[in-house]
Structure formats: C-alpha cells, structure tokens
Amino acid sequence: MFPTARCLAAKPSGFLKRSVEEFGRLSRIAWNNEALHTPTKPYVLLDFEDESSVASCKTMADRVVGGFSTASLDYVPADAATNSPAHARFHGSISTKLPKNWRVERTGYAAFRNLDRGFWLFGRLFWDVDPYTYLALRVKSDGRRYTVNIQTDSIVETDIHQHRLYTRHHRVQPSFSTSNADSSDLADQLYPNGSIPAALSDIPPESIVMSSGSASATTSGGTGWETILLPFNSFVRTNHGMVVEPQTSIIRQRIKSVGIGLTDRVEGPYDLRIQKIWATNGMSEAEIEEERRICGADALPVDEGVKTGWTGEVVGKGQKESQSQRESVKETAQGEPKAKGLKGLKDEWEA
Numbered sequence: 001m002f003p004t005a006r007c008l009a010a011k012p013s014g015f016l017k018r019s020v021e022e023f024g025r026l027s028r029i030a031w032n033n034e035a036l037h038t039p040t041k042p043y044v045l046l047d048f049e050d051e052s053s054v055a056s057c058k059t060m061a062d063r064v065v066g067g068f069s070t071a072s073l074d075y076v077p078a079d080a081a082t083n084s085p086a087h088a089r090f091h092g093s094i095s096t097k098l099p100k101n102w103r104v105e106r107t108g109y110a111a112f113r114n115l116d117r118g119f120w121l122f123g124r125l126f127w128d129v130d131p132y133t134y135l136a137l138r139v140k141s142d143g144r145r146y147t148v149n150i151q152t153d154s155i156v157e158t159d160i161h162q163h164r165l166y167t168r169h170h171r172v173q174p175s176f177s178t179s180n181a182d183s184s185d186l187a188d189q190l191y192p193n194g195s196i197p198a199a200l201s202d203i204p205p206e207s208i209v210m211s212s213g214s215a216s217a218t219t220s221g222g223t224g225w226e227t228i229l230l231p232f233n234s235f236v237r238t239n240h241g242m243v244v245e246p247q248t249s250i251i252r253q254r255i256k257s258v259g260i261g262l263t264d265r266v267e268g269p270y271d272l273r274i275q276k277i278w279a280t281n282g283m284s285e286a287e288i289e290e291e292r293r294i295c296g297a298d299a300l301p302v303d304e305g306v307k308t309g310w311t312g313e314v315v316g317k318g319q320k321e322s323q324s325q326r327e328s329v330k331e332t333a334q335g336e337p338k339a340k341g342l343k344g345l346k347d348e349w350e351a
Contacts, residue, residue: 039131040306042287043279045258046114048088051075057259059112061092066099067107076273083223085294087140087275096265108267113149113259126153127255132279134209134229135163135258138294140273141226143169145264147200150235153254161235161250165260166204168211168226168298197236197243207231209282211298223296225273229280282306 046053059071070092078086096108117125129135135148146165198205209229237247241263258277262270275294282303283291292299 038281038310040281040284040286040309042136042284043127043129043132044276045127045129045255045279046274046277048075048274048276049078049086051086053114054088057088057112057114059090059110060261061110062095062107065104065107066101067104068095068097068099069093069108069110071110071112073112083293083296084225085275087273089271089273090260091269091271093269094262094265094267096267106265108265109261109263110270111149111259111261111263113151113257116256124153126253127258127279128253129232129255129279130252131281132232132252133281134231134279136227136229136276136278136280137165138225138227138275138277138291139165139167140224140275141165141167141169142271143167143171144262144266144270144272145170145202146272147261147263148230148235149257149259149261150250150255151257152251153256154248154251156239159237159239159244162238163199163230163235164201164204165228165230166208166210167228169224170204199230199234199236200243205234207234209300211295211300222298223294225275225295226298227283227291227295227300229282229300 046057048054054073054075057073059073061067061069061071063069071090072092074089074091076084076087076089078084090112092110094108094110096106098104098107117127135150137148148163148165150161151159152161204210208231211226232250232252235250237244260272260274262272282305283300284306285302288299288302
C-alpha cells in the first residue's frame with residue numbers, strides 16, 4: 001500500500017518544521033514586544049480545520065483493559081451548505097460491561113489527546129500559556145458530560161488537571177450508574193475531602209464564559225456550535241480519575257497535552273465535534289468575525305478588557321474611541337450588565 005498525497009500532508013510536523021515554527025512564534029513575540037503586556041491575540045493549541053492536527057492525536061478507551069467502549073477521532077471537511085467548518089469528530093460508544101477478568105472492576109470511558117509534541121533545537125517542546133487566563137474550545141456537543149484534560153511536565157507524570165466541559169446542551173446525568181451503596185463508596189474514593197470540586201460539578205461555575213443563548217440548536221440563527229472559556233486556575237488536579245491533595249496549579253509554561261474524555265459511565269453512543277482549542281484572555285475583535293460565522297446567534301461578544309487593553313482605552317494607535325465603546329466600557333465598569341471575560345473574572349476574585 002502506497003501513501004497518498006493526502007495522507008502525507010496530514011502527517012504531524014517533523015523536527016525541522018517544529019523548530020522553524022517555534023522560532024517563528026518566539027521571534028514574533030520578541031519583535032512585537034508581546035511579552036511586555038497582556039496578550040490580546042489567541043494562542044492556538046489544536047486547530048482541527050487542519051487535518052494534520054487530527055493525525056497528531058490519539059484515542060483511548062477501556063478496550064485496553066478488556067472493556068467494550070470504543071473511541072474514534074475523524075477529520076470532517078468543511079460543508080458550505082450548512083456553514084459548518086472543518087473539524088474533528090470524537091465519537092464512539094460507551095459500555096460498562098465488565099470483561100472476564102477479576103482484576104477489572106470498572107469500565108466505561110473513552111478519551112483523546114494530542115501525541116507528545118516531540119523535540120526542537122532546545123529540547124522537548126511544550127505549550128507555554130502562562131500569559132493567558134482561559135482555555136477556549138469551540139465545540140458542537142451532544143450534551144454528554146465531557147471532561148477537558150490537561151497534562152503538564154510535572155513531578156508525578158500521571159497527574160492530570162481536569163475541568164468539566166460545560167455547554168448550553170449540557171445534560172445533567174446521574175453521577176454513577178451503579179447502586180447507591182457502590183455510588184457512595186466510589187464518591188468517597190474520587191473526592192476524598194467529601195465534596196465535588198466546582199469545576200467537576202454538574203452546575204457550571206460563574207467563572208467560566210459561555211454563550212447565554214437557548215439550549216436548543218434549532219433556534220433562529222443557531223448553528224449548534226459554541227465557544228466555551230475555562231479558566232486555567234479552575235482546573236482540578238487528579239490522578240487516575242481521583243481528586244488528589246494537596247491541589248496544585250497547572251504548570252502553564254510546560255503543558256504537554258490537551259484532550260477531552262468521557263467518563264460519565266452512561267451506556268450508549270456519543271458524538272462531540274471540535275473545531276479548535278486555544279489559549280486566550282478573552283474574545284478579541286480580530287476573532288469575532290470567525291466566531292459569528294461559525295456560532296451564529298450563539299457567538300460570544302467581544303471581551304471589553306481585550307478591546308480596551310484593560311486600561312479603559314481602545315487598543316490601536318490613531319484610533320478614536322467611539323461613543324458606543326465608551327458607553328460599553330462604562331457599563332462594564334459599573335457591573336451593569338455583568339462584565340464577562342478577564343475583567344469579570346478579576347471582579348469575581350476581588351469580590
């Protein structure tokens with residue numbers, strides 16, 4: 001079998017290409033003095049409109065221990081008829097059936113993440129998202145209880161920082177499909193301090209940013225796509241699915257992988273579409289055109305902090321602040337309506 005041109009094009013970047021790309025990124029940061037102020041431009045981690053990003057990911061499921069759940073990650077080309085962007089489709093089926101192996105007590109999970117990013121001229125390649133507040137995901141969800149997973153270059157390699165992927169289609173499901181007694185014992189193991197962390201509960205914390213549209217994808221102007229911003233400082237440190245103490249913050253300078261998992265143990269098919277995953281400080285004016293094109297009526301608004309550079313003055317030389325911008329900044333400062341994005345998060349910390 002000979003590889004086709006499409007297969008070759010979809011292969012992950014090689015050593016030289018990775019080095020050139022990283023040099024280019026760091027050069028742009030130095031040339032534009034971006035390290036001297038809070039970034040207003042997004043830092044893309046996984047762009048699934050590029051088929052090579054899908055090829056650079058791996059899937060995982062309980063089949064490795066004899067289970068029966070399945071997981072696939074496929075590239076879906078753009079569809080002009082439905083105004084759908086090219087994206088990755090994470091799909092399969094969850095099964096809680098136990099294998100004939102007395103060592104396996106629980107099954108029913110599936111996940112994907114990017115492969116190890118490899119090396120460049122100065123060692124192992126990591127994502128440095130230290131200047132950013134949020135992890136942003138543009139997804140089209142079937143409503144199941146997905147979890148976002150971040151792995152860093154930490155002392156304990158099996159540690160994973162997790163956050164529930166809340167969407168407008170999020171459906172609250174029973175935490176566990178086992179009996180009440182088994183459920184209580186399992187909850188004690190997963191949450192040793194006796195309470196479920198806010199980032200893993202069924203109710204979205206106020207610190208995340210998500211569209212406030214209808215929960216129906218059939219509403220006027222709705223496309224089913226939405227963008228969710230999850231604060232990096234809200235992720236919960238876990239190990240093999242269990243919350244561990246003491247809790248530590250994500251090492252944002254050395255992120256190894258980003259992925260999404262499904263561990264709700266609810267039997268049946270699942271289907272999640274992902275267009276892009278990136279680090280950001282809020283929705284910028286440069287991003288809003290793409291956001292509105294893909295998400296339609298459910299698009300997030302421009303973050304006022306990003307627009308004004310967190311100083312109350314509009315970003316950009318030679319620009320005059322319009323009356324509407326001044327009124328928007330004034331309303332945000334007064335808290336009516338409630339500020340979103342980085343400014344809203346700062347207000348919440350100081351409250």
